[in-house]
Amino acid sequence: MKFFLVLVLLVSALYGAKVVEVSQEYQKSQKCKACHLEIVKDWEGSWHAKSHYDKDEYFSKSIEYVARKSRKSSNSVKVQCATCHNPRIAVTDTGIDYEIQVLMELDKNSKVNKAIESSAINEGINCVVCHNIDKIHHDRDDTFRGMDRVSWTKSGLMVGPLEHSTSPYHETEHRDFMDEKSDELCFVCHANDRSIKGLVFTNMQDEYKKQDKACVDCHMGTKTVGVASTLRTQDGHTKKREVREHSFFGAHTENLWINALELDVWQEKDEILIALKNPQPHNIPSGFGSRELIIDIEYMKPGNIVNTKSISLTRHYTRRKGKPTIPHLAQEMSEDISIPANGKKVLKVKKEADTTSVEVKVYYRLVNDEVHSILKLKEAIWSKKFFINSKSLKLKQ
Ligand code: HEC
Ligand code: HEC
Ligand code: HEC
Ligand code: HEC
Ligand code: HEC
Known part of the structure; x- marks a missing residue:
């Protein structure tokens, strides 16, 4: 038993998701509108924006049902599902101590409750989920998904597909998983979805038979000439770029x-x-x-x-x-x-x-x-x- 505990602790120390706090000025999509209005509007209509227990009935009722049947608090299940559904949550796991607090109704001001009720996660999979991924850890076991598969950039550094971009509001850096290897970004979460018993019920990465198109070609549309930002440069122009829609249309459309x-x-x-x-x-x-x-x-x-x-x-x-x-x-x-x-x-x-x-x-x-x-x-x-x-x-x- 002791050996097992040590092993578990070791594994979570090695792979456990590290929380990097996102400062207020970048946390919500509202802050991006001044320069990325179209992108924000597209994203608002997507189901990525609904990935939150208050916004998707199927998701929230599944959480309640899992909690009831596995005799856990619904907040513990919310934290579990947040791995992919709300990966910028400020806590990454709950323990038996928390379950006891819930039973004794002492959880109200706990770190867990604050993290779950925080408005920082109610946008679901928002800009600072995808654009604050510093690195995708392919070295980790396949079962590590969502926040457990990535490390985050420091707050205020946006990674993206553009070459030579500069912004007065945030730092920018290029990443290949935003560009020619964008499927890897999608597979951070769209793979290896499993039950609490460890049964993998969907694995899109396994079944995938890639031909010429990437996920983004069909679910963000083809590239068209437009602007990545509506901010005008000193000479009064906007910069032309090849861009896509942030609609992530899929099964609900x-x-x-x-x-x-x-x-x-x-x-x-x-x-x-x-x-x-x-x-x-x-x-x-x-x-x-x-x-x-x-x-x-x-x-x-x-x-x-x-x-x-x-x-x-x-x-x-x-x-x-x-x-x-x-x-x-x-x-x-x-x-x-x-x-x-x-x-x-x-x-x-x-x-x-x-x-x-x-x-x-x-x-x-x-x-x-x-x-x-x-x-x-x-x-x-x-x-x-x-x-x-x-x-x-x-x-x-
Ligand atoms: C490995 C990452 C991952 C984890 C962990 C995860 N999900 Fe999901 N979930 C997804 C992805 C990706 C989709 C979208 C698949 C699709 O649209 O077909 C999804 C979709 C769903 C849907 C369908 C929503 C809809 O609008 O149709 C439900 C319900 C759901 N998840 C419940 C849960 C619950 C409950 C938990 C926690 C017990 C959980 N998920 C944990 C990745 C995950
Ligand atoms: C699910 C992941 C995901 C989310 C969420 C997301 N983006 Fe993106 N974003 C991408 C990908 C992938 C690209 C690269 C698209 C391409 O090939 O041009 C991109 C590109 C961009 C670009 C460069 C222009 C372009 O179209 O290539 C900007 C600017 C941007 N995103 C801003 C945002 C903002 C603002 C939000 C929040 C409203 C957001 N993104 C949410 C994945 C995401
Ligand atoms: C004051 C205007 C402004 C605001 C506000 C702003 N951006 Fe930007 N952003 C820019 C400019 C300018 C660029 C570069 C566009 C170009 O080079 O074509 C950019 C580029 C980007 C890129 C692409 C980076 C790359 O190198 O591929 C992403 C992603 C991005 N912004 C995300 C965000 C997010 C998320 C927010 C909100 C938290 C935000 N931006 C708020 C002006 C802004
Ligand atoms: C951080 C995890 C995460 C990442 C990264 C991610 N997704 Fe998702 N995606 C989800 C979850 C969770 C849902 C289900 C949301 C819901 O229905 O409440 C989803 C839903 C979807 C849907 C279904 C929409 C619908 O209307 O049925 C599509 C399509 C999709 N994602 C495409 C993509 C693509 C393309 C990428 C890569 C550019 C990507 N996703 C990256 C987690 C993610
Ligand atoms: C050649 C175009 C194409 C490519 C590439 C593609 N998809 Fe799809 N996808 C579709 C179509 C068409 C559907 C069915 C209608 C819809 O949901 O848009 C679909 C459905 C989906 C669904 C809902 C599935 C269901 O049965 O409920 C998800 C989730 C999804 N795609 C994610 C992805 C991800 C992630 C990738 C990359 C690994 C990807 N798709 C690559 C065309 C594509």
């Missing part, structure tokens, strides 16, 4: 799903085959557990629908004794149903007697029914079906 998968439908004897092809370099669904693809099939006779069938492609997560649960508490999960990166999956259904055609429609949902009901999610976005693709086929008799 309905119109991006259109054609995200290719669909092919054909008949072989009395079977209908449905091929889903994924041209993206990562699996779909991916990113987070319990996402879902829905394939609706309508069997038709001229003029009317005779029958319908719905196929759900999703993953199910279980705890002790096979009880359904959410990804973060899972001991086991069902097989991978996702359409592999640059790959395809073919499903088969029976042709129904006397039908003359079928219409196949493919949708995406952020949360499957199982997790939706476990967490009692209320907002409409979690049950909405985002349209991906459709095809109809005349049937041979």
Whole structure:
């Protein structure tokens, strides 16, 4: 036991995240608006900006559920999740002492509560998360993500992709993970997401089949000529730069799903085959557990629908004794149903007697029914079906 403790202490001393305080003038995106208005506005619309227990219902209800089921205080779970969701938090772990304080209701003025309630983290993944990363530690074990995988610059030094940039408000430095190696920045958090039992339920880095495009090419748009800063230089001009949008559009944006998968439908004897092809370099669904693809099939006779069938492609997560649960508490999960990166999956259904055609429609949902009901999610976005693709086929008799 003693040996184990020493080892744990040693490991956390070696790898434990170091907090570097961000001073007031850089902490919030508001302070960047005077010179980076467009970027701030783009980012405000992103889900990176919602990565906080007050701003994302699915996230906050997951925290409460994990706390309840693992008999921890919800603040301890918040600190745990902050590793990737709020990595500029001022505390990096809580201990048994804190749990006792909570039980005795003595936690109110504790360092932990102050850190969690601090407005410094309520912007989620903001400017000083990505642009204050000094170094990404590839030497560390794969399980170290988010704040445990990086070291921070001193407050006021912004790293970025630009060559020869200067700013009167902050220092600047170039980093290759902001530029030609930007995938590495995304994989700080978008990889190796695991349950409290150590089950890896998503690993985008593992499944990634890179071709010509980087994450930023699709999720921040292509580079266009614009300005990185609207601040005018002494001769009254702004500096032209190649820039991207800070929109980080993704799974929550309905119109991006259109054609995200290719669909092919054909008949072989009395079977209908449905091929889903994924041209993206990562699996779909991916990113987070319990996402879902829905394939609706309508069997038709001229003029009317005779029958319908719905196929759900999703993953199910279980705890002790096979009880359904959410990804973060899972001991086991069902097989991978996702359409592999640059790959395809073919499903088969029976042709129904006397039908003359079928219409196949493919949708995406952020949360499957199982997790939706476990967490009692209320907002409409979690049950909405985002349209991906459709095809109809005349049937041979
Ligand atoms: C999730 C990480 C992330 C967050 C959060 C983020 N950025 Fe960036 N930022 C990047 C990346 C990656 C680039 C490089 C884009 C490229 O290839 O041009 C970049 C580029 C920039 C640039 C250079 C112009 C450009 O488009 O290349 C500025 C200025 C900038 N960011 C400011 C900000 C500000 C201000 C915020 C907060 C509102 C912010 N960033 C939030 C990742 C981030
Ligand atoms: C007074 C104006 C001003 C303010 C306020 C300001 N910046 Fe800048 N920033 C600049 C200028 C000017 C540049 C250089 C632009 C160029 O060279 O094209 C710059 C560049 C950057 C870059 C790119 C650095 C590089 O080398 O690639 C980042 C990232 C950045 N700023 C982040 C921020 C963040 C985050 C804030 C808010 C905390 C902020 N800035 C506030 C003026 C400002
Ligand atoms: C510090 C950790 C961190 C880094 C670095 C990071 N992300 Fe994220 N990202 C997250 C988290 C956490 C979420 C989920 C936020 C939520 O839904 O509340 C997310 C969400 C997303 C989404 C989904 C948005 C949606 O609407 O569904 C996309 C796309 C994305 N990130 C792209 C990127 C790209 C591209 C990069 C690299 C330039 C990057 N991220 C870097 C943590 C990170
Ligand atoms: C060739 C374009 C392309 C590239 C490159 C790409 N993505 Fe995606 N990604 C998509 C499309 C299309 C979707 C589905 C629609 C949407 O969410 O925008 C998607 C979905 C996602 C999702 C939500 C997945 C889900 O099923 O819920 C995340 C998270 C994400 N991407 C992150 C990343 C990260 C991180 C990288 C780099 C490692 C990356 N993407 C590279 C096109 C791309
Ligand atoms: C390894 C980094 C990492 C850690 C630690 C982490 N997350 Fe996440 N989480 C992410 C990323 C990246 C995404 C975005 C994936 C996507 O959009 O598909 C995400 C997305 C989510 C989502 C989906 C949000 C939405 O709007 O759809 C939930 C819920 C969530 N996380 C819960 C948690 C909880 C609860 C914890 C702590 C017990 C936690 N996460 C810890 C990286 C992490």
